[in-house]
Amino acid sequence: MGVLNQTHYLQSLGRIDKILGSSSDLHKVIRKIYKEISKFLDTSNFSIAIYHREEKTLSFLIYTIDGKEMHVDSIKLSKGLPEYVIGVKKTVRIDKDTRKFCKKFGLKTIDKNAKSWLGVPIIYRNNVEGIITIQDYKNANAYTAEDESFLLCIASKIGVVVTETRLIEEEMKRTKELSMLNQIAHGLTMNLGIDTIYESTTKSITHYFKNLNVSVFIIEGEEIILKKLTGGFKTEIPRALRVKSGEGIVGTVAKKGKMIVANDVTKNSDYLVYGQTSTKSEIAIPLKISKETIGVLNIECDELNAFNANSVMIFELIADQLSIAYHNYQLYNKVKSLSLIDDLTKAANRRHFHLMLDNELKKARGYSRLLSLAMVNIDDFKHFNDKHGRIQGNKVLIHIAQVLKKNIRETDFVARYEGGKFVIIFPETGNPVAVKVLGRICRVIETESLYIKGIGKRNPTVSIGIATYPINAETADELIENTDKALQKAKQMGKNR
Structure with a gap:
């Protein structure tokens, strides 16, 4: 640790440039960069994470505690040091006592008091794309201005790669979503059997979006009846489930005709458990013909914060398509019925x-x-x-x-x-x-x-x-x-x- 030799500093950045251009696999690239940083800094307690603005979460590409690499998928930001760095968009270096710093700025303290802490935002075009953190639990003044400058330079390079990766992933995701919507639309136009429509729609969603349970409910009189359930994760919801109007998330949506997005079902007062399920997030979208609610498209996930603005928009489009298909099915049956019924006596013709x-x-x-x-x-x-x-x-x-x-x-x-x-x-x-x-x-x-x-x-x-x-x-x-x-x-x- 300490002052970096200028020659070593430039050589390391040169090697990192080569690493960044060597692969499109972000995890592989970050792992190599981590090894390069480890040549100059003690990375026993170190992390590089991607920041997700909509969900306000960090997903870790590398995370070590006491020299051991930990497998942490993502965490929700909760007014701690990482969130502070992301908010100010500046490097934060604490030389003596992290708890005093946190108390001063009203931040949530970390469980173990670090003597030194350094947080560097990964920024590209003024947008925070992630954060690099490193901490020392034994030594005060563990990091120098040169260390800070070194990590800041690396962070700016990582920012470009992260942004490029995001754009590629978003493009692939859009292509995937369009493919799914086209597949669903094709299925809806090809089939007039409503049960086939329910099955093809729910299966398409669970095929493109993993870890989802997708169900279609239709309102019949005073009850909302489960017509189809396709599961992406284990559940024991009764297949003949009937929900009362205003009961649970599905019943509330059916009654009020308004969508509910619950990214943490434990915090939603309408949520009810039917059978045994590991549901953590749920979205329920009304199926409507004109202004009349005729059913509910319900989607559950076994992960928290599963639904962002983009996925909500996709599911709303699917719900609209499903509503139109159901309306067409009703019209088809009505026309079919009229062609088989005697107008005068209402007996069969x-x-x-x-x-x-x-x-x-x-x-x-x-x-x-x-x-x-x-x-x-x-x-x-x-x-x-x-x-x-x-x-x-x-x-x-x-x-x-x-x-x-x-x-x-x-x-x-x-x-x-x-x-x-x-x-x-x-x-x-x-x-x-x-x-x-x-x-x-x-x-x-x-x-x-x-x-x-x-x-x-x-x-x-x-x-x-x-x-x-x-x-x-x-x-x-x-x-x-x-x-x-x-x-x-x-x-x-x-x-x-």
Whole structure:
């Protein structure tokens, strides 16, 4: 330690210049610089750290205590000597007692009182990029002005490399983020299945951002229901989790429609633990259609201070994309539903009936099961329409459709076929059981009066034909044809049967 020989000083800086140009690996470069500094100074208690402005943290490239290299990832600044050096942007050299210095400036004292301490900011274009610290616990006045000048010169050189490394990392990160956003956007446009959308989105996030648990919640009534959870770290959150509005971070975001960023969940009053988890940071972003909150994109990390302004912006973009995808899914289902529903009676329409019949026949063939089909026709419906008009006739159609839907089993399917005809599919059902259900329907229709203004009470009746696969038919067309024949026979026999 002490005064550096001018020749040695210049030779060392020359070697450091070569080191800086020898590799793009910052950790490798810093380790070589540390060895060079160790030739002239006692680096038993020494550190070189990068300063992260947004998070106000230091991440260490080299950190030694009593000659032993320690593995310390990062620390949060807390009004200590390093933060003071970063704040004043000047070298700070303490020659006698660090605790007295800290007390004088209202700084947090270090655990072990150093006799000498030297802190040198790593600065590039007036921005602090990091800090070099060295301390001696035995000797006062351990560092000279020449030592300070030597480290300051090295710090300025490191500042250039750190800035270049940051720019390269930021560019790589931006490229990575754009790739992820493009992948998510592609997945959202390719898939209309909402479960597939949830899965592809959450998997893409956990692929590009490590140590994250990503979940999608959708609001259904008074509850916010977990639809998908993709984990990047161990957790035991219930897969069938239901959250009440206003409960926990997710429930609060769902209720208020505003994002919550908790870089330390222990300091957030809304945070609740569901199951066993090592979550330390959490961000919850509302999924919105116009101004209505329809769900929450929730992201958790097992590290403190996991989310900065850039990552928050990225996750907001993903939440917007997910909201649009969900809205498109709703619109698609609405259009699909409208194309399969009879406008007047709100029963399934003929197109929907044919799709269902084909599907149920495939199941019946595959599992060697019975399938019955009934055709229900309103007796004298054409005569009623001709006499009272279509508007009154529509009321009869709506009434019959409601009775049919109320009185079939959950597994059965009813649709309007044409005019005054309806069809009912009875999956895995033979003729005797289907006839029993239809008999009950006939009685209900016959006994439930329909009041029509200007006409009065009416008690419409229906005639029904039935056929069963594979007893009466092998194909869908044959089944429909034979059911219609059975219907015509019922009408010939006097209707209402």
